[in-house]
Amino acid sequence: MKIPPVIILAALAVFPLLPAQQEEGKPVFRDAATHDSLVPILREATASDPMKDLEKSEGEDPSKENRPQNLIESSDLISFQGVTTLVPKRAIMMVPENFKDRINNHTPGNRVVGWLDFYAMNMGWITTVEISRGQAGGNEPLSEGLSEQLAKSKNMVVTVMESGPISSMPYRGDEDKKKEVETK
């Protein structure tokens, strides 16, 4: 039997087509959960903890070790003319007396930028020194003449490796190295 279009239109007007999602996603009504209603569920959940199915491990909590340091606490802040940047502590090798007020003296409201942006704006008073991994770790001395050159410099000196500021330990010297070998 053919249904007249008028009847179909009338039916659609009375019973509008609901999206499938709306029918499927009909909200669930419930009384708000209470402590008493949740206790038995938690008991069951605890008993069926899926981690119990895995091989158990014991020992110290590894997350307590090697926890990343707070960035600001582990950095030196260099500020000048309303702009501040951060470099790792011990990356500033030398600060002339007249620039000391630019170190760790961040003014609230200063813009914080990355090192490369800051250095580009402040090349007039900052000098960078490329160092090796061995020098950064204090296992190799600075190259000959560099120490003297740094002593004469009127600029602040920052140690970098391929343009990235890097911390540097003081050279531990042959005596310390001998001790390390002996203890090994």
Next chain:
Amino acid sequence: MSMKKEKLLVAAAVSMCIAPFAGAQTVTADGYTNFIRQVQLPFEPDRIIRDVYVTASGNQLSPLAINPNGAQFELHTVRATPLTSYLLDTKYVGSYVPIATVAIRSEDPYTQIPRTRADRPFHVDITVTGLLSGASDPEASKRVELLRHTQSYGTGDGTAVNRTQATLLSQSFLTTNGPRTLTYALSSIPGANRAKIRGEERFSVFSVADYQAPASQLASMFVQVWPVADGSISGITSGQTIRFSAPTLTLAINDIYPDSQVYAQVYAGAQVLGTTGIILPGSALIIRETIPQNRLLTVSNWDHTMSGDGTWTVELLTSTPFGVDRLAWVSYNVDRTITVNGTVTTIE
């Protein structure tokens, strides 16, 4: 592992760190500046830390060799005023360290932070790749450790929580590659009232310590858990009869879920959960926040919602991503029919 492959690993790690964020060492639109810091492990005695510069979509080879003990890459973001830094993500890169990912799903579609409610389930999806099984393979390449931490916010909202104080609830080894899903019917965050817990659960995958490197975090994700709302209707009592105008109602709602609606409705008859009624004017709230809210509402002049005598019910409800929860209800009677009892007499 060759140096070339090692450097590729580092580049991959740095790229992964940056992908979700605006850029490393670049100022984001909302005033944050991102920094990537590379920490060579073990930290002692050389204490080598280097800042890495990578543009938002770029990558860079590490000039510092990763061998033998690996390096940790940390993505921090810094807010200028007040000067504050937040650790966004870390990635540990080593010669034979497996790769892990952790994702948490809940019924709440909120995308910024996985979150759920004290009475609702959540799922933890963990994928591990790169585990080896050869007899001669290093111990750290054969398994990783899965940790589950819980931490209560107390009565706070978690902004000042010290995450080093989280409680280690359980720890297990993962010894096979591939995805796995852990399902939890409820959170185990500590709290005397299970409906009112608020805090976070963190699932982390750590490498296993060996002679070359300490245990290091490979992946980590947390889910925030907020309390179940509660509420009350005052100004009317169960069984009360309304003869004249409807009384003024006071609606008190506590711990409204951060993404929810609250409303009171009236319908004829005794209470039946799931009944749709007429929403009381002035009772509807839309909450779009990041932490639970408390509200106190007053509803008056709602006589027009009751069309006849008999038993009626007023309900306080909240609609959340988890469904509609009834917080309180009161059934009462309406009797507005005026009955006149009179007599007619005549006097002669």
